[in-house]
Amino acid sequence: MNHPLSPSKLQFDSDGKLHHFLTIEGIKRQTLTEILDLADSFLGTEGKAVKKLPLLRGKTVVNLFFENSTRTLTTFELAAQRLSADVLKINIATSATAKGESLLDMLHNLEAMQCDMFVIRHAQSGAAQFIAHHVAPHISVINAGDGRHAHPTQAMLDMLTIRRHKPEFGALKVAIVGDVLHSRVARSQIHALTTLGAAEVRVIGPKTLIPPSMQQLGVHIFHDMAKGLDGVDVVIMLRLQRERMAGALLPSEKEYFSLYGLTDEKLAMAKPDAIVMHPGPINRGVEIASSVADGPQSVILEQVSNGIALRMAVMSMVLGRSPQTQAAEDIR
Amino acid sequence: MNHPLSPSKLQFDSDGKLHHFLTIEGIKRQTLTEILDLADSFLGTEGKAVKKLPLLRGKTVVNLFFENSTRTLTTFELAAQRLSADVLKINIATSATAKGESLLDMLHNLEAMQCDMFVIRHAQSGAAQFIAHHVAPHISVINAGDGRHAHPTQAMLDMLTIRRHKPEFGALKVAIVGDVLHSRVARSQIHALTTLGAAEVRVIGPKTLIPPSMQQLGVHIFHDMAKGLDGVDVVIMLRLQRERMAGALLPSEKEYFSLYGLTDEKLAMAKPDAIVMHPGPINRGVEIASSVADGPQSVILEQVSNGIALRMAVMSMVLGRSPQTQAAEDIR
Amino acid sequence: MNHPLSPSKLQFDSDGKLHHFLTIEGIKRQTLTEILDLADSFLGTEGKAVKKLPLLRGKTVVNLFFENSTRTLTTFELAAQRLSADVLKINIATSATAKGESLLDMLHNLEAMQCDMFVIRHAQSGAAQFIAHHVAPHISVINAGDGRHAHPTQAMLDMLTIRRHKPEFGALKVAIVGDVLHSRVARSQIHALTTLGAAEVRVIGPKTLIPPSMQQLGVHIFHDMAKGLDGVDVVIMLRLQRERMAGALLPSEKEYFSLYGLTDEKLAMAKPDAIVMHPGPINRGVEIASSVADGPQSVILEQVSNGIALRMAVMSMVLGRSPQTQAAEDIR
Numbered sequence: 001m002n003h004p005l006s007p008s009k010l011q012f013d014s015d016g017k018l019h020h021f022l023t024i025e026g027i028k029r030q031t032l033t034e035i036l037d038l039a040d041s042f043l044g045t046e047g048k049a050v051k052k053l054p055l056l057r058g059k060t061v062v063n064l065f066f067e068n069s070t071r072t073l074t075t076f077e078l079a080a081q082r083l084s085a086d087v088l089k090i091n092i093a094t095s096a097t098a099k100g101e102s103l104l105d106m107l108h109n110l111e112a113m114q115c116d117m118f119v120i121r122h123a124q125s126g127a128a129q130f131i132a133h134h135v136a137p138h139i140s141v142i143n144a145g146d147g148r149h150a151h152p153t154q155a156m157l158d159m160l161t162i163r164r165h166k167p168e169f170g171a172l173k174v175a176i177v178g179d180v181l182h183s184r185v186a187r188s189q190i191h192a193l194t195t196l197g198a199a200e201v202r203v204i205g206p207k208t209l210i211p212p213s214m215q216q217l218g219v220h221i222f223h224d225m226a227k228g229l230d231g232v233d234v235v236i237m238l239r240l241q242r243e244r245m246a247g248a249l250l251p252s253e254k255e256y257f258s259l260y261g262l263t264d265e266k267l268a269m270a271k272p273d274a275i276v277m278h279p280g281p282i283n284r285g286v287e288i289a290s291s292v293a294d295g296p297q298s299v300i301l302e303q304v305s306n307g308i309a310l311r312m313a314v315m316s317m318v319l320g321r322s323p324q325t326q327a328a329e330d331i332r
Numbered sequence: 333m334n335h336p337l338s339p340s341k342l343q344f345d346s347d348g349k350l351h352h353f354l355t356i357e358g359i360k361r362q363t364l365t366e367i368l369d370l371a372d373s374f375l376g377t378e379g380k381a382v383k384k385l386p387l388l389r390g391k392t393v394v395n396l397f398f399e400n401s402t403r404t405l406t407t408f409e410l411a412a413q414r415l416s417a418d419v420l421k422i423n424i425a426t427s428a429t430a431k432g433e434s435l436l437d438m439l440h441n442l443e444a445m446q447c448d449m450f451v452i453r454h455a456q457s458g459a460a461q462f463i464a465h466h467v468a469p470h471i472s473v474i475n476a477g478d479g480r481h482a483h484p485t486q487a488m489l490d491m492l493t494i495r496r497h498k499p500e501f502g503a504l505k506v507a508i509v510g511d512v513l514h515s516r517v518a519r520s521q522i523h524a525l526t527t528l529g530a531a532e533v534r535v536i537g538p539k540t541l542i543p544p545s546m547q548q549l550g551v552h553i554f555h556d557m558a559k560g561l562d563g564v565d566v567v568i569m570l571r572l573q574r575e576r577m578a579g580a581l582l583p584s585e586k587e588y589f590s591l592y593g594l595t596d597e598k599l600a601m602a603k604p605d606a607i608v609m610h611p612g613p614i615n616r617g618v619e620i621a622s623s624v625a626d627g628p629q630s631v632i633l634e635q636v637s638n639g640i641a642l643r644m645a646v647m648s649m650v651l652g653r654s655p656q657t658q659a660a661e662d663i664r
Numbered sequence: 665m666n667h668p669l670s671p672s673k674l675q676f677d678s679d680g681k682l683h684h685f686l687t688i689e690g691i692k693r694q695t696l697t698e699i700l701d702l703a704d705s706f707l708g709t710e711g712k713a714v715k716k717l718p719l720l721r722g723k724t725v726v727n728l729f730f731e732n733s734t735r736t737l738t739t740f741e742l743a744a745q746r747l748s749a750d751v752l753k754i755n756i757a758t759s760a761t762a763k764g765e766s767l768l769d770m771l772h773n774l775e776a777m778q779c780d781m782f783v784i785r786h787a788q789s790g791a792a793q794f795i796a797h798h799v800a801p802h803i804s805v806i807n808a809g810d811g812r813h814a815h816p817t818q819a820m821l822d823m824l825t826i827r828r829h830k831p832e833f834g835a836l837k838v839a840i841v842g843d844v845l846h847s848r849v850a851r852s853q854i855h856a857l858t859t860l861g862a863a864e865v866r867v868i869g870p871k872t873l874i875p876p877s878m879q880q881l882g883v884h885i886f887h888d889m890a891k892g893l894d895g896v897d898v899v900i901m902l903r904l905q906r907e908r909m910a911g912a913l914l915p916s917e918k919e920y921f922s923l924y925g926l927t928d929e930k931l932a933m934a935k936p937d938a939i940v941m942h943p944g945p946i947n948r949g950v951e952i953a954s955s956v957a958d959g960p961q962s963v964i965l966e967q968v969s970n971g972i973a974l975r976m977a978v979m980s981m982v983l984g985r986s987p988q989t990q991a992a993e994d995i996r
Contacts (some may be wrong), residue, residue: 051390051391051392051446052389052390057716058715058716059715060742061744063486070422070423070443074422074445075441075445076418077420078418078420078445078446078447081392081418082418086742086745086746087492088738088741088742090738091734101945101946102948105944105945105946105948106945108965109735109944109945110738110969111965112966112968112969113738113739113742113968113969113971113972114715114969114972115742116740134968136669280437281433281437281438281441282433282437284434284437293396301440301441301443301444302444303444304441304444304445305444305445307445308445308807383722383723383724383778384721384722402755403773406752406754406774406777407777408749409752410777410778410779412722412750413724413750414750490901558977588733610771612773613765613770614765614769614774616766633772633776634776635776635778636773636776636777637777637778639777640777640778
């Protein structure tokens with residue numbers, strides 16, 4: 001959370017408008033609500049994303065993924081295509097940066113090519129804000145996940161999914177379950193839920209995976225699933241990074257599942273109409289039972305659909321292209 | 333040919349309309365003719381594919397190629413672009429599926445992203461129908477080649493090429509030459525030719541590469557080129573998979589060429605106006621002599637051009653978007 | 665320079681119009697000026713490339729890069745997108761050509777798919793002209809760099825950049841500094857500058873990297889930076905291929921920088937308003953000091969912006985689609 005540059009200030013322009021989307025921290029409730037409203041307007045009545053809008057026609061969106069992620073990359077690519085943007089995917093492995101060109105030289109070259117938006121995924125915390133700090137004023141940067149720091153579009157698509165099922169955040173108890181220590185998703189969700197006024201945010205997991213400093217974020221810590229899930233409206237499961245198993249942080253997959261895997265029995269502790277969420281890809285039988293992932297309370301695939309609409313909303317908002325401004329331009 | 337799910341039924345919706353395109357088996361002659369007519373309408377007077385049509389505007393086509401095939405992948409990509417679809421190419425090697433996510437979870441995610449069509453290439457027979465069996469009702473699946481089973485768009489572009497040269501199938505003798513045992517192309521061609529009423533379908537090749545069960549498909553088996561090519565109107569050469577050479581199935585390349593390679597001398601056995609076809613990529617000097625591949629009777633490159641038009645026809649037909657329905661919508 | 669086929673003739677059609685763009689050699693001053701004028705018309709008042717034009721709508725551009733080059737590939741991709749072309753990127757590594765299909769068979773297949781333009785990058789000198797010699801008449805070939813031979817679009821974007829700062833070529837002294845021996849960029853720049861009537865073209869570098877035959881191209885050779893830069897209007901630095909260091913051609917990076925690296929001190933030898941250029945990616949501290957690369961006389965990033973406009977100009981010109989012809993067609 002402590003970064004030399006303050007991303008929460010960096011992401012606003014001098015008029016206080018959102019220009020980059022780096023972290024939920026420091027964004028006001030009203031702005032988060034505007035993003036959710038815009039995303040909602042892109043979702044049709046049956047929850048299908050609008051297929052094609054001209055909002056980013058003539059804009060070029062560059063996907064710069066320094067870390068593999070087919071799913072997130074694909075949703076950003078689809079969101080950009082459906083806003084009619086041109087999309088450029090840079091293959092980092094074969095780029096000049098791989099051959100010793102500095103990252104900033106590469107970015108300045110892309111700026112000179114009149115690109116308009118960089119979508120950044122990077123294994124290092126703070127990468128997106130470092131880039132946002134150095135790009136030309138006409139470029140918007142979207143953080144698509146940086147190290148353990150933040151994954152703000154994922155958190156916001158989760159908020160969109162929650163709100164479509166439970167419209168009043170003030171009435172909600174939400175539990176986040178799993179490897180909170182290493183999770184940029186959890187960190188961003190906590191900021192979003194707190195800002196939107198959720199009644200109670202809980203984190204549940206083994207002591208090795210919940211840093212005590214979490215409490216400063218205003219969450220309640222549980223190490224027992226039965227107690228943590230008791231009476232909650234929303235259960236958010238985190239993906240277990242299997243490579244953690246190698247270290248001393250975690251018991252075996254089997255033991256982990258028995259303690260923290262979401263089964264029908266454990267889910268019964270939550271409210272009967274509680275919804276179950278997961279950012280994907282899911283590890284069936286590790287952090288979640290198939291019967292729950294595919295069950296009636298699961299909204300996991302809705303999250304994916306909502307992810308397109310939410311990313312379309314953020315992309316059009318940071319470039320200052322809402323359906324309203326577009327309509328105004330069409331009239332001129 | 334024996335698959336647990338019947339692909340021939342699976343590919344029709346409850347109204348009997350083609351919804352997936354998995355195999356030629358079970359498709360009526362009238363429907364095959366409609367596909368050929370639509371493809372023909374996309375080909376200009378000089379046989380050039382129409383460059384850009386809005387039939388799939390706002391639709392997203394996903395190319396899921398589990399097996400390398402630049403040529404087929406490229407023609408599907410071009411066909412989708414020329415129908416104005418958005419095209420997504422999933423890099424299977426770096427996808428979450430490679431990291432242990434189940435194939436079905438990946439597909440359900442792509443469905444949730446409001447994709448409309450999956451074009452599948454897979455080394456395993458039955459892969460496309462397995463996927464068609466499990467996708468959501470709004471998704472159409474196109475089989476771009478599955479194991480030894482079927483390659484229906486290849487077979488249909490071959491039918492289109494034949495028909496543009498020899499309009500009456502009922503009058504035609506067609507020979508398919510080479511490794512029929514391992515060829516999904518041959519299997520699909522035989523079904524198409526039989527359904528379209530070809531007078532006679534022959535297969536020619538060494539005994540090790542022609543399964544005796546072939547006769548059940550209504551073809552005549554030849555092991556001698558001179559006899560097999562005698563009087564035919566169409567010669568379809570199959571690509572020799574060089575990796576077969578390693579096993580005991582085949583003699584040396586040189587011996588294979590001397591027995592079954594198509595030379596000018598062997599071609600002289602066929603009718604003087606016979607056409608020569610090959611699905612590509614060709615192995616010059618292995619299954620076909622350069623003088624034949626580049627000669628006046630070769631229509632190999634026409635097959636490539638026709639492949640774009642044929643794939644445009646199938647894609648627009650399974651999504652229920654013919655030029656007629658499009659025109660009707662434009663009026664509304 | 666000696667090639668069996670004359671690329672300078674090959675690139676014109678029978679009406680003398682530019683049909684391929686292979687080399688600057690043999691193109692008349694008037695045609696080069698037309699290219700620059702058209703590129704200029706694509707650059708807005710602030711030097712930003714026009715974002716989207718319909719000049720190549722319905723055309724398919726194929727990028728065939730046999731050599732890695734993210735930067736050049738990206739600018740061609742963006743230029744094609746901004747002209748509304750469909751763009752196809754062939755992955756050479758996984759293509760059938762990698763599996764033994766001949767290059768010409770692959771090209772003839774792409775032709776049959778109704779592609780309209782091949783953009784070729786190849787490690788071998790003469791590759792683009794070999795391809796241009798063999799393609800169908802409706803295909804245009806653009807050389808995006810072939811071995812040590814030519815890189816004509818790079819040279820022309822450099823001319824565009826020079827002209828926007830120093831409109832009269834006849835008054836200009838230009839110095840090209842570095843590894844001229846291995847540089848296709850230098851070779852093309854020399855032809856362009858000579859044709860456009862530059863007052864004096866100098867090449868500066870160690871004896872091992874300046875072939876004596878250079879003098880036949882009408883340039884002055886210098887081995888001393890102070891003398892070579894004296895009074896020039898334009899300094900063009902070449903990228904040092906670090907792999908040359910391994911051989912006997914070059915001293916250490918440090919010694920090279922001290923002798924031929926462009927520092928503020930050395931730049932002071934040139935005219936006070938001289939501009940500094942580099943094709944990128946730059947090796948900071950090897951051939952150029954950061955203070956110069958990022959300094960007030962550097963136009964390195966302008967070159968990148970101009971590169972998009974210049975490539976748009978060449979692409980639309982070889983396909984015979986200028987804004988004027990487009991307007992005429994729109995009226996019909």
